[in-house]
Amino acid sequence: MSDYRPQEIEQKWQARWAATRAFEVTEDRSKPKFYCLEMFAYPSGHAHVGHVRNYMIGDIMARTMRMRGYNVLHPFGWDAFGLPAENAAIQNRTHPETWTLDNIAHMKGQLQRLGISYAWERELATCLPDYYRWNQWLFTRLFQRDLAYRRRSTVNWCASCQTVLANEQVVDGGCWRCGTPVTERELEQWSLRITAYADELLSALDTLEGWPEKVLTMQRNWIGRSEGARVQFPIVPAGGGAPDAGEAIEVFTTRIDTIYGASFVVMAPEHPLVERFAAEAADGSALRAAAARFRAQDRSARMQGDVEKEGVDTGRSVINPFTEQPVPVWVGNFVLSGYGTGAVMGVPGHDQRDFEFARTYGLPIPIVVQPDGRMLTSETLDEAFDGDGSLAASGPYTGLRWDEANRQMTAAAEARGIGHGTVQYRLKDWGVSRQRYWGTPIPIIHCDRCGLVPVPDDQLPVLLPRVTDFTGRGDSPLAHIPEFVNVACPTCGGAARRETDTMDTFVDSSWYFLRFCDAHNDALPFDPAKVAYWGPVDFYSGGVEHAILHLIYSRFFTRVFRDLGFVTGGEPFTRLLTQGMVLRHGAVMSKSKGNVVDPDEMVGQYGADALRLYVMFVAPPEKEVEWTDSGLDGAFRFLGRVWRLADFLIPAVSAAPAVAGLSLDGDERALRHRTHVTIRRVTGDIDPRMHLNT
C-alpha cells in the first residue's frame, strides 16, 4: 500500500493540464454552454485563503459541469488599475506598472499550484492598453449618447486618497477604502447617467431568481424608488406683497395629501436660495453663519441622523398653494441637498422629523389626517401620525381616504400648473472622474472652439504615459505632463488640451465578463456572436461587499452594450453566490493584523487538495468561517484514508466482471447501488443545492 503524496500527484496533473491546454474552450454548439466566473482579483501581491475559498467554489462548479457534458468557460483575470498600486509605488520607489505586473505573475503561480481549472489563454489585466482602450471606446459612445456628461457639483472628497468618490464608495460617511471622513468639494466631474436606467435596474431585479434575496433587497434599497409630487410654494418678496410669477421654492413630497398641514418649509443648508435670502435681508449674517455651521457639521454624523435637529428661520415666507396662507421658510440641518429638490414642506402632524422640528421651534402642528375610530388633537399629539386615515381640515378634500386624496391632489396640482407627480430615486448618477495616475485616461479633448471632443476610434487607445511622479496633489498627475496634455483638436486641428482625469476602476470591472468571451479581439470590445454564445454568466461568485457597487454597475453597463447592439438581454449574471469571508482570530485576514494564512505554505505542507477540501468543508459557502489549522489536518487525514482505501480497492475492482450487472453477488449489488445513490446525492449537493460543505 502506498502513501498519499499530494505533491507528486498534483504536479503530475497540473503539468498535464497545462501541456494539453485542458481547460481551453471554443464555441462548440454541439454541447450546452456553461459560463462559470469568479470575481477577478485585485493583484495586491499575494493570494490569501479568502481568495482560495472563492476560486474553489467556482472550480467545483466548473469541473462538475464539465463532467456533466457542458462546454464550460472558466476564465480568470486581474482588476489591475487602482490606488493601492500607486501608494505602493510611492512607498517602494517603484512604478505602479512594475508593482502590478510583478504581483500578477506571483499570484498566477499561486493559483496554478492550487490546481484551479482556468482557461488561462483568456487571461486579461485591465491596466494593459488592449483592455483599457475599450473602456475608452465605450466612454466615447456614452458621451455621444449623453450618458457621459460633465457636471459641476458637490462631490465626495477623500483627503487621504486625494480623490473623488462615488456615492456608492462612501461608507458611513467615510472613504470605502481608507475610512477617512469624506468632505465635500466643488469640482467639474464626469458622470455616467446610470439614473437613465434606474427604473429598469429596479424592475428587472424581480427576474433574478438565482440571486440571494439579501442582494436583491440591498439593490432595491439603493435604487430607492419613491413616488410622489413636486410642488411649488410661491415666494413672498422680501418687502411683502404678492409673489412674483415663477418665484417659488419647489419641494418633493410623497404625501401631498398632507399639504393642508404644511405649516412651514425647510431648505437644506446648501440650497441656493439660502444665499439669496441672506443677500436680500437687512442683515443676512446670522442666516449665513447658521447655514455654514450646518454645512460644516460632521458629514457622517449628519448622514446617519446622529445630529440634533436644528434650524434657523430665514425670516421669509412662501405661500402654501393649497391653503393659500403664508408659511415661514427655515433652513434645517436634517434636509439633504442631494435628494429631491433639497427642500421639504414641514408637516409636523404626519412626519416624525417635522414633528420634532416643530416642537423644538414652537411651530404649529395641524392635524389633517385622522385615523379610523379615534380623534387626534394638536394638543395631545405626542408623535406624528403617519398611518392610514381620512383627511380632515383639508378644504374640498376633507373626508377622502389619504391615498385617494393623494391622487386627486396630485392631479389638481398638475391642472393648476403648480406641481406634478414624479418618481424620485435615491440612486444618483455615477461620478467617474479620478484625479489619479493609475487608471484609464478619459478619452476626451477640450477644444476652445469645438468644445468637448471625443478622441476618434482610430486614435485609441489614449496611452497612459509613463510618469514617475504621481504623488497625490489634488489634481491628476497627468496634468503635469505637457506632452500628454497638449494635443491638436481632432475636429478643427487647432491647439487643444486632453482631459487629465482617469476613470474610476469600477468602470474596468463593469464589463470584463463580456471581454472574457473574446479576450483578444483587437477590432471590437468583443464579438457579439461570441457573447451571444457564452452569455450571460451562468454562475458568478464573489464577496458580498460587491452586492451594490460592482453588481449594479455591471447591470448598467450590460444594458448600455445592449442598447449599442452588442448584447441581447440586459442581465449579466444568472446565478449569484456571495461567499462569506475567512476570518482568523475573529478578524479579516490582513497583513497589518498579521493573521494571514499563506496558501503556498499550506499547499507545501498538505497539498492543494487538502486545502481545497478544508476550505469547502468547514462551512456553507455563504457563511463566514473561522480558520483553524486542525481542520486542515483533518482534511489531510481524510484524503489519506480515501487514498489508502482506493489503493486497496482498485485491484479488487479491476478483477471484477467486465460487464456490469451480470453476475453481481449480494454485496456487489449493494455496493453498486450505494455507488449510484452517492453519485446522485453528491451531484445534487453541488448543483442545484450548492451545499459544497457536505
Add this chain to the structure above:
RNA sequence: GGGCGAGUGGCGGAAUUGGCAGACGCGCGGGUCUUAGGAGCCCGUGGGGAAACCCGUGUCGGUUCGACCCCGACCUCGCCCACCA
C-alpha cells in the same frame, strides 16, 4: 428606526425541506501496533440511567398521525440600509 438572515453536542456543521435529529470533520476518552508515537488502524463520544427506557434542535404557545422544518408571540446574535421628505 427599517430590511434580510440565523439560533441544533465541548467546537465547525449535517438532516436533499413535514418522516430514524446530530452525517462528515475537529476535539476528547479507551484500545491496537510500537524502542517510541504527536503516524496509521479499531472502538466510544447529546444528557440522564446498571438496564429497559426517558429527556433533548433559543423560550412560550399553536397546526399536524408526525415539527429542527409550518404558523403566532417573545428573547438573543449577525449582516445590510438608515433624517431619502
